[in-house]
Amino acid sequence: MGMTMTQKILAAHCGRDSVHAGELIEAKLDLVMANDVTGPPAIRTLEEIGAAPFDRDRIALVPSHFAPNKDIKAAENARFMREFARKHELKYYFEHGEEDFGIEHMILPENGIVFPGDVLIGADSHTCTDGALAAFATGVGSTDLGCAMATGESWFKVPEAMEFHLTGALQAPVSGKDLILYIIAKIGVAGALYRSMEFTGPGVASLQMSDRLTIANMAVEAGGKNAMFPADDVLLEYIKVRNPERFARGDYKIYEADPDADYVERLEIDLATVPLMVAFPSLPSNGKALGTFPETPIDQVVIGSCTNGRIEDMRVAAEYFKDRHVAKGVRCIVIPGSQKVFRQALEEGLVHTFIYAGCVVSPPTCGPCLGGHMGVLANHEVCVSTTNRNFVGRMGHPGAQVYLASPATAACSAVKGFIAGPADLE
Numbered sequence: 171m172g173m174t175m176t177q178k179i180l181a182a183h184c185g186r187d188s189v190h191a192g193e194l195i196e197a198k199l200d201l202v203m204a205n206d207v208t209g210p211p212a213i214r215t216l217e218e219i220g221a222a223p224f225d226r227d228r229i230a231l232v233p234s235h236f237a238p239n240k241d242i243k244a245a246e247n248a249r250f251m252r253e254f255a256r257k258h259e260l261k262y263y264f265e266h267g268e269e270d271f272g273i274e275h276m277i278l279p280e281n282g283i284v285f286p287g288d289v290l291i292g293a294d295s296h297t298c299t300d301g302a303l304a305a306f307a308t309g310v311g312s313t314d315l316g317c318a319m320a321t322g323e324s325w326f327k328v329p330e331a332m333e334f335h336l337t338g339a340l341q342a343p344v345s346g347k348d349l350i351l352y353i354i355a356k357i358g359v360a361g362a363l364y365r366s367m368e369f370t371g372p373g374v375a376s377l378q379m380s381d382r383l384t385i386a387n388m389a390v391e392a393g394g395k396n397a398m399f400p401a402d403d404v405l406l407e408y409i410k411v412r413n414p415e416r417f418a419r420g421d422y423k424i425y426e427a428d429p430d431a432d433y434v435e436r437l438e439i440d441l442a443t444v445p446l447m448v449a450f451p452s453l454p455s456n457g458k459a460l461g462t463f464p465e466t467p468i469d470q471v472v473i474g475s476c477t478n479g480r481i482e483d484m485r486v487a488a489e490y491f492k493d494r495h496v497a498k499g500v501r502c503i504v505i506p507g508s509q510k511v512f513r514q515a516l517e518e519g520l521v522h523t524f525i526y527a528g529c530v531v532s533p534p535t536c537g538p539c540l541g542g543h544m545g546v547l548a549n550h551e552v553c554v555s556t557t558n559r560n561f562v563g564r565m566g567h568p569g570a571q572v573y574l575a576s577p578a579t580a581a582c583s584a585v586k587g588f589i590a591g592p593a594d595l596e
């Protein structure tokens with residue numbers, strides 16, 4: 171039986187010709203990553219075992235969850251991580267305000283740090299985002315990450331794989347966010363439990379990188395161990411622009427699934443049939459097509475996060491705010507996912523559009539997504555968000571309700587004051 175893309179990457183990183191699903195392996199790592207919540211305990215684990223970082227060029231620390239610091243505890247965590255990075259002269263430490271700063275899952279791809287064939291782990295569940303770059307990327311706990319910071323290796327159980335065979339093309343304004351909500355609604359929050367979600371077929375070529383990154387980001391919301399997209403021309407052009415030196419060196423490897431790769435399940439999806447989607451409280455799998463449910467008034471809209479904070483997302487949202495205003499009684503928070511995106515949005519006039527439409531524009535942060543700061547919800551409040559989770563209490567009070575949607579739907583909802591789409595603005 172042949173191997174999947176994921177299995178080939180893992181085999182190469184444990185020095186073997188092949189691996190099979192369910193097998194326990196120990197693989198070498200190209201990168202380990204932590205944030206301001208998970209980084210400090212990982213560092214303490216490293217120090218408790220009396221080890222030093224295995225490679226100063228392969229550890230990334232990103233203070234993005236409670237950044238800018240929301241309270242004293244957040245400030246202490248950030249300082250602890252900052253001092254560790256300085257002491258060991260880590261190559262990848264991202265400070266607030268610097269050009270390469272931003273939300274962790276935004277800035278690794280954006281700065282050309284992850285390439286096809288890489289294996290990386292992060293002490294955050296949405297590390298699977300980097301599967302859009304044809305890399306094996308998955309989340310781990312802080313203890314595992316601390317040990318990996320010392321050894322440069324980690325253990326894995328080789329995952330089974332599901333194939334999502336894509337044909338056709340998404341019909342604007344439908345986006346990658348709608349596609350992944352559509353998929354999760356079909357298979358459920360455990361539909362890909364500890365499986366690799368591998369995307370194949372001619373439809374992949376029609377997806378821009380922002381769509382792929384969004385889709386891979388939410389693989390974990392279906393229980394996925396990781397997501398995997400092929401290294402096609404779209405991806406190669408993306409990495410060439412962001413890290414031309416590494417690209418020129420050929421410091422990456424492209425893996426393709428064997429024709430007889432062992433997929434435990436296969437889904438055929440015609441992208442042209444995917445509608446605008448909204449995930450109802452309180453699971454990402456509670457997806458419904460826009461227009462199939464009664465009018466739902468809202469209190470707040472959040473546009474941004476590691477799921478939808480890219481410049482493409484900002485452009486889509488701004489399109490629906492032009493010459494319009496946020497509805498009376500609704501708060502809209504727009505969060506560019508990185509400093510580069512913020513600057514580009516400023517240069518393109520998008521920030522001007524947001525502010526004059528009545529939005530609040532925030533610096534890059536994970537804040538409201540995890541109910542941390544910059545948009546925490548009160549009891550009974552209803553929010554439309556482009557984030558990735560709508561669990562009970564995820565964005566604030568347990569009595570609040572969160573609906574997940576794309577930037578297009580979120581922006582239109584902010585303008586109308588209820589969950590709405592582009593057709594409602596006509």
